[in-house]
Amino acid sequence: xxxxxxxxxxxxxxxxxxxxxxxxxxxxxxxxxxxxxxxxxxxxxxxxxxxxxxxxxxxxxxxxxxxxxxxxxxxxxxxxxxxxxxxxxxxxxxxxxxxxxxxxxxxxxxxxxxxxxxxxxxxxxxxxxxxxxxxxxxxxxxxxxxxxxxxxxxxxxxxxxxxxxxxxxxxxxxxxxxxxxxxxxxxxxxxxxxxxxxxxxxxxxxxxxxxxxxxxxxxxxxxxxxxxxxxxxxxxxxxxxxxxxxxxxxxxxxxxxxxxxxxxxxxxxxxxxxxxxxxxxxxxxxxxxxxxxxxxxxxxxxxxxxxxxxxxxxxxxxxxxxxxxxxxxxxxxxxxxxxxxxxxxxxxxxxxxxx
Numbered sequence: 001x002x003x004x005x006x007x008x009x010x011x012x013x014x015x016x017x018x019x020x021x022x023x024x025x026x027x028x029x030x031x032x033x034x035x036x037x038x039x040x041x042x043x044x045x046x047x048x049x050x051x052x053x054x055x056x057x058x059x060x061x062x063x064x065x066x067x068x069x070x071x072x073x074x075x076x077x078x079x080x081x082x083x084x085x086x087x088x089x090x091x092x093x094x095x096x097x098x099x100x101x102x103x104x105x106x107x108x109x110x111x112x113x114x115x116x117x118x119x120x121x122x123x124x125x126x127x128x129x130x131x132x133x134x135x136x137x138x139x140x141x142x143x144x145x146x147x148x149x150x151x152x153x154x155x156x157x158x159x160x161x162x163x164x165x166x167x168x169x170x171x172x173x174x175x176x177x178x179x180x181x182x183x184x185x186x187x188x189x190x191x192x193x194x195x196x197x198x199x200x201x202x203x204x205x206x207x208x209x210x211x212x213x214x215x216x217x218x219x220x221x222x223x224x225x226x227x228x229x230x231x232x233x234x235x236x237x238x239x240x241x242x243x244x245x246x247x248x249x250x251x252x253x254x255x256x257x258x259x260x261x262x263x264x265x266x267x268x269x270x271x272x273x274x275x276x277x278x279x280x281x282x283x284x285x286x287x288x289x290x291x292x293x294x295x296x297x298x299x300x301x302x303x304x305x306x307x308x309x310x311x312x313x314x315x316x317x318x319x320x321x322x323x324x325x326x327x328x329x330x331x332x333x334x335x336x337x338x339x340x341x342x343x344x345x346x347x348x349x350x351x352x353x354x355x
Contacts (some may be wrong), residue, residue, distance in 0.1 A: 011172035019169040022177045029147045036150040037122050041129055042137045042353045044346075045151035047144025049164045049181055050174040052252030052275045054157040055191040055332070057102050057306060058222065060139055062332040064110050066343055071350070072114070072134050076124050077103045077141035079117030081276040087127050090115035096309040101276060102141065104309045122148040137350065144184075145176050153349050156185035158209075160193040160219075161255070165208050183212055187345070192256045193221045197335050218342050219335040224260055227300070227326035230308040231319065237300060237326060239264045244296040248287055248303050248325075250277035250310070257328075261302070269294070277310070284314045288321050301325045 028034040044063065048054040064073055079088070079100030090099040090107045099107075100117055107115040114132055118124030121143055128135055140151055158164045164182060167173045182188065188211055190202075202219050211217045229235040239245070245265045249257070250273035261268045271287060273279070279287075291301055301324055303311060308327040311318070318325060334342055 012168075015169045015172040018171070019178050022169065022181075025147065026177065026181065034147070036147055037125075038150040039125055039129070039152075041125070042153075042350055043125065043140060043149070043151040044137065044153045044155065044349075045140040045143045045146075045149075046155045046157065047140075047142050048157045049144065049177055049179065050159070050162075050167060051170065051176060054159050055220075055222075056142055056157060057105065058330050058332045059155070059157060059189065059191070059220070060106070060141060061109065063139055063346065064106070064113060065331075066346065067137065067350075068110060068113060071136040072132075073110075073137050073139065074114040074116060074128050074132065074135045075103065075106050075139045075141060076116050076118060076121055076128065076143075077106075078119055078121075079103055080142075081278065082117065084117075085119070087116065087118040087124055090117060095313060097278070097313065101306045101309045105305055108309075109305075120148075121146050125149065144181075152353060153187070153346075154185045155187045155189060156182055157189050157191045158182075159253070160190050160197075160205070163190065163205065163209060182209070185215060187216045187218065190217070190219045191221075191332075193219045193335060195221050197221070199336065202335065216345060218338055220332050221335065222256065222260075222330045223333050225329040225331065227302055227328045230303070230312060230325050230327050231315065239300075241266055242298055244294050244299040245269070246287075246291050246294060246299065246301045247271065248279075248301060248311070249273070249307050250279070251275055251304055251306065257304070266296075279310060279314065281314070281317075284311075284317055288317075288323060291323060302328055305329060 029036055046056050046060050067073060082100040083097045090103045092108050092111060094104060096104055103115045103117050114135060116124060116128055121140060125138060128138060144156060164179045167175045169175045190205060197219060206217055226236040226238055243265045245261055245268045247268055248271040252275040254272055303325060305327045311325060
């Protein structure tokens with residue numbers, strides 16, 4: 001604890017410099033010295049102020065499920081970690097090295113949507129509109145700091161356990177901007193809330209965040225489904241208290257997931273890596289060894305759906321050694337029966353959108 005405080009104190013000057021750069025960038029856009037592009041086309045951005053871990057991917061999937069039966073949806077991501085460059089449409093047969101883990105996950109779970117990767121969103125959006133005139137909505141993944149594009153709606157996520165109000169800019173904290181950047185958002189979603197969140201605790205956090213009069217505030221949490229075998233989703237398991245789990249994950253924050261598993265399974269052993277980590281042969285070999293060491297008749301390897309896209313790069317080894325790797329699906333839910341309220345809020349934005 002004391003070491004963490006000392007490290008933050010030592011890094012504070014660098015955070016001030018980083019924050020100054022972010023503030024200048026914001027000032028340039030606010031005063032018009034740098035121009036944002038706005039499109040006569042519905043664009044919804046889903047982002048955050050911190051570095052990863054707020055749940056952008058599940059919330060994008062929530063919007064896809066909500067709207068896919070009514071609109072032709074396109075997702076536009078940077079494609080973090082991919083080895084390709086430039087504008088590219090994502091197909092289900094690609095791998096994570098080609099497309100990036102999250103865009104590939106979108107395309108495989110929702111084959112009918114258009115999934116695109118492009119580092120430059122200001123270029124990617126008109127390309128989508130030009131190449132796919134049938135598209136009716138673009139969901140921007142992790143674009144809150146991409147000020148070159150001004151979306152029609154800005155959704156800002158912040159974690160319940162560490163909201164932006166209690167954080168500090170990089171590198172002593174996890175923020176990409178100063179906390180007051182939240183004012184650009186149209187909607188704030190407090191994500192990864194406890195399933196038993198009380199109205200009193202929600203109201204206390206509402207006062208702490210102090211949303212602007214024009215901003216909506218929602219509280220969301222995760223519902224986990226039955227894990228499925230990553231090479232054949234028809235095979236599923238129901239986790240119970242007699243299962244021993246070996247969890248391999250490379251996500252920004254695993255505490256929320258770990259808390260769920262510890263309440264659901266008999267035991268949980270964790271192999272954790274940095275967010276978006278591409279597993280090498282040695283690490284996959286270690287996974288095999290650790291699984292063999294589990295002395296249990298009911299044991300399974302669990303991972304996230306995002307991690308599964310990178311683990312499958314070792315498909316041949318995993319199949320040859322019959323490693324039972326199951327992905328744990330997750331869906332966003334809203335507290336206080338506000339799911340229908342949020343849904344209508346999104347529908348109203350689209351219905352009232354004017355070209």
